[in-house]
Amino acid sequence: MAYLQLQGISKFFHGVRALNQVSVEIERGEIHVLIGENGAGKSTLMKIVAGLYQQDEGTILLDGQEVRFGGPLDAIQHHISMIHQELMPIPYLTVAENIFLGREPLNKAGLLDKKKLIAQAEELFQMIGIDIDPRTEMRRLSVAQIQLVEIAKAVSFNSQVLIMDEPTSAISDKEIEKLYKLIFKLKADGVAIVFISHKLDEIFRVADKITVLRDGDFIGTKPASELDKDTLISMMIGRDLTNIYYKEPVPIGEPVLEVRNLTKAGLFEDISFTLHQNEILGIAGLMGAGRTELVETIFGMRSADSGQILIKGKEVSIKCPTDAQKNGLALIPEDRKKLGLDLKDSTGFNISLCDLNEFNRCGMIDKKTEAARVDDMIREMNVKVTSRKSPVVSLSGGNQQKVVLAKWLMTAPDILIMDEPTRGIDIGAKTEIYKLITKLAQQGKSVIMVSSELPEVIGMSDRVLVLCAGHLTGELTGEQINQQDIMRCATNQVASVH
Ligand SMILES: Nc1ncnc2c1ncn2[C@@H]1O[C@H](COP(=O)(O)OP(=O)(O)OP(=O)(O)O)[C@@H](O)[C@H]1O
Ligand SMILES: [Mg+2]
Structure with a gap:
């Protein structure tokens, strides 16, 4: 039994x-x-x-x-x-306090016995082989x-x-x-x-x-x-999924974004590359290679020590995300939970949050057009929700992630940077996201996709940049876009120059 x-x-x-x-x-x-x-x-x-x-x-x-x-x-x-x-x-309690919350050891005077508390936690960690100091605050x-x-x-x-x-x-x-x-x-x-x-x-x-x-x-x-x-x-x-990656070859256009010698001490150094219209540019690398930091810098969330960013051939100064947005960039970050979903509000409201301008005619929001676009998005992304009026808080974890993606895709930026776009998302919905990325590229947009999932990088990218310890160690195209070559660059064992 x-x-x-x-x-x-x-x-x-x-x-x-x-x-x-x-x-x-x-x-x-x-x-x-x-x-x-x-x-x-x-x-x-x-x-x-x-x-x-x-x-x-x-x-x-x-x-x-x-x-x-x-x-x-x-x-x-x-x-x-x-x-x-x-x-x-509970962020401001220590590790030990979190573990034994409500059942802390007390001393003879009936007060918290801190020493014993720490000792208990240490003993527990030793038993199961965890190497964390129980005195650390949880938020660290x-x-x-x-x-x-x-x-x-x-x-x-x-x-x-x-x-x-x-x-x-x-x-x-x-x-x-x-x-x-x-x-x-x-x-x-x-x-x-x-x-x-x-x-x-x-x-x-x-x-x-x-x-x-x-x-x-x-x-x-x-x-x-x-x-x-x-x-x-x-x-x-409930059906076979024969083609997960909906990649359709599109002729690559003119350069839209040029990054020249971008450097941020301790994070990445001397990064140069060009992104073209209609292009899907994958950025691969191991955890900690500096991929997220690089795209956050391009998007103005961090400031670079030196280097230039050019949009359509003109140097621009991007000091904050608003500057980046004005230059046609959008970034969907890795940690989407932090990304201000308004949980109590409706799914539709959240999806259209960044895009109110789109519907602004004579200073009014065109509610009908907005609703129709939101419904399209919900359908395309296969968000499992009863209606656009349902609160986001009632959605499953993965469906909340899709709402964040939908919200940014609605802004239809010229250059879309996605950091780990399919994390936490099921395989059926992944295909939908790949379809959308392909559609954007066909429409003349450009996409930078940071991803740790090699099959996704290989299946979707026109070109792949590989970072290793803050350095650009590879730029792969065509046949070179394969697991072996990417991993070789990611671990910086470039045996032969391609
Ligand atoms: N508190 C809630 N109120 C209303 N509906 C809910 C609530 N919790 C879950 N649901 C609904 O129940 C269904 C199952 O959700 P659940 O969170 O169990 O999915 P899941 O399999 O864990 O998905 P995921 O992979 O996205 O985490 C979904 O349609 C979701 O919207
Ligand atoms: Mg779940």
């Missing part, structure tokens, strides 16, 4: 069904991956298990006993912990470190079920390895692990079993060894 059994779980939000009679069994000592498109119901199902939501139908059995949790604390007391898609640590930690602390917290509650909602979507490859190591250790200790992810490579690396959800329906559970990527994708989206 499986340790955790979900039987016929259904959940409705305002009458709309988010989960439809879903049954899943999770064993001890297994890593069970939950996969499905944005809005499929993954987070909702696991929030029910973790006591944040209650199911409308169905039962949960834990070690053979029926359970029903009144709240998250209730679930934790039953040794079930969930690490959320949106991490919410990286996303990956916060994940590790959250796992440590789960261990401290002796969690037998650990749920991780897209834990690797925002952390570097090196940190991902640390996370895997810890997860494999917990698995060996007999913990049942539920792992939600959109990254297919990762899924096949960690999963013992895989469960697929689609639009709130249970599609199936299979051992990972019996599945391959193509089968998994068709289970997820």
Whole structure:
């Protein structure tokens, strides 16, 4: 008998069904991956298990006993912990205080025993092999470190079920390895692990079993060894996806952006390149190579020490993002959560937020045109939302990301810079984004795409720049755009000059 059994779980939000009679069994000592498109119901199902939501139908059995949790604390007391898609640590408390919040050791006088608190945290970290000082304030930690602390917290509650909602979507490859190591250790200790992810490579690396959800329906559970990527994708989206990258060759136009000898001490040095009309320029490199810093500098979010930026042949001074926007640039940043989505407001309002000028006729907003364009965008990007009037807060994590992308795509800039455009986004929606990028290039726009996903860089780019430790180590075109050459430049082992 499986340790955790979900039987016929259904959940409705305002009458709309988010989960439809879903049954899943999770064993001890297994890593069970939950996969499905944005809005499929993954987070909702696991929030029910973790006591944040209650199911409308169905039962949960834990070690053979029926359970029903009144709240998250209730679930934790039953040794079930969930690490959320949106991490919410208390920023000004220390790591140790965060872990033992509400159960801090007290001294004889009934006051907080700080020494003991630190010692407890140190002991815990040593046991599971985490190298973080428990005295550090949470706000000083990286996303990956916060994940590790959250796992440590789960261990401290002796969690037998650990749920991780897209834990690797925002952390570097090196940190991902640390996370895997810890997860494999917990698995060996007999913990049942539920792992939600959109990254297919990762899924096949960690999963013992895989469960697929689609639009709130249970599609199936299979051992990972019996599945391959193509089968998994068709289970997820209900059809075969033959061509993920919609790249259509477009004749490349005149130079629109020239970057000359751009330097920012400690971040990147002497970067020069040209971007043309109709061109999709990929920027590849390992985490920490300086890619994000470079595009942020071009966009005026950081100031360069030296170098020039020319737009259509004329030197421009870009001191802040507003200057950049006036010059026809837009940047969709890597960390889209920070990007001021107005969560309580409607999806439509958020999408049209940056673009009010478009509809400004005689000082009035043309509501009809605006609504039609927003609806087009929602359809094109396949945002799963009941109507443009639904608040963004009710959307799934990936669909919120799509709203941010849509908001910037609506501004139709001449030069669109996208930093990790498909992070956290399911494979079906990725294709839609690639289609949009291709469409923009066909319309005469130019795109810079920073990406850590090599298949995406290879599938979409006309030309690829590779950065390594702040230096431009490669500029690849045509046949040179392949995994081997990109990786060689990214690690700066350029054996032969192309
Ligand atoms: N609090 C809420 N209020 C209203 N609707 C909600 C709420 N939470 C989730 N939903 C809806 O339930 C459905 C499932 O959402 P869920 O967050 O479980 O998706 P997901 O599979 O985790 O997607 P993603 O990969 O994008 O994170 C979506 O249609 C979403 O809009
Ligand atoms: Mg989710």
